[in-house]
Amino acid sequence: MSTTEHKSWFARNWGWAVPLGGCLTIIVLFVIFLGSVIFGVSEIMTESVPYKDAIEKANEDDYVLKILGAPIETNGIMGGSISYENNNGSADISIPIKGSKAEAQLYVTGTKQNGVWEYTEMYIIIDETDEQIDLLGYEQNESNNQDQW
Incomplete structure (x- = not known):
């Protein structure tokens, strides 16, 4: 064998x-x-400061909270760009957000000069309805009215 x-x-x-x-x-x-x-x-x-400011503004806006539901939190990967150089910079970002009722995109555009952020755009677009909600609202209009006088 x-x-x-x-x-x-x-x-x-x-x-x-x-x-x-x-x-x-x-x-x-x-x-x-x-x-x-x-x-x-x-x-x-x-x-980043623009991200934190935008989320804070969205959570403070009663109309946004009514449509999206509380609490508002991020819902995915952000897009866009943020750049810093010394005390100056710029931001142009989009943040997917959601509440208990709906989802949306939060857009932020701004510049940083001498360490202070100023936003030219901060708005939300609701996914289901495409409604656009301006988060700068009356603050931006007040500064524009002051420039006209």
């Missing part, structure tokens, strides 16, 4: 297992890297 020695699984399949394992490792590392970059950029944007 003779016994035959069987090769291990790896010895029989190393020709395709090694390249496939290497490719999968590279893909997994790339996905981890991409995820960390997206998380890092998102973290920087959510710590």
Whole structure:
């Protein structure tokens, strides 16, 4: 009675297992890297003053709270850009938000001069109705009226 020695699984399949394992490792590392970059950029944007000011304004607006429902919180990945240089900067961002009743997009555009942010646009567009709600409202109109006098 003779016994035959069987090769291990790896010895029989190393020709395709090694390249496939290497490719999968590279893909997994790339996905981890991409995820960390997206998380890092998102973290920087959510710590920015324009982001915080916009979310605060949205939570203070009674009409927005009536339509979206309280509390208003972010609902996905932000888009746009924020740049800083010394005490100056600019922001042009969109923030997906949601309340207990509906979802919307919050848009913020502004500049920072001498350490102070001034917003030219801050509005919400409701997803279901496309209604636009200006969060600067009367503040912007008051400053425009003062310039006219």
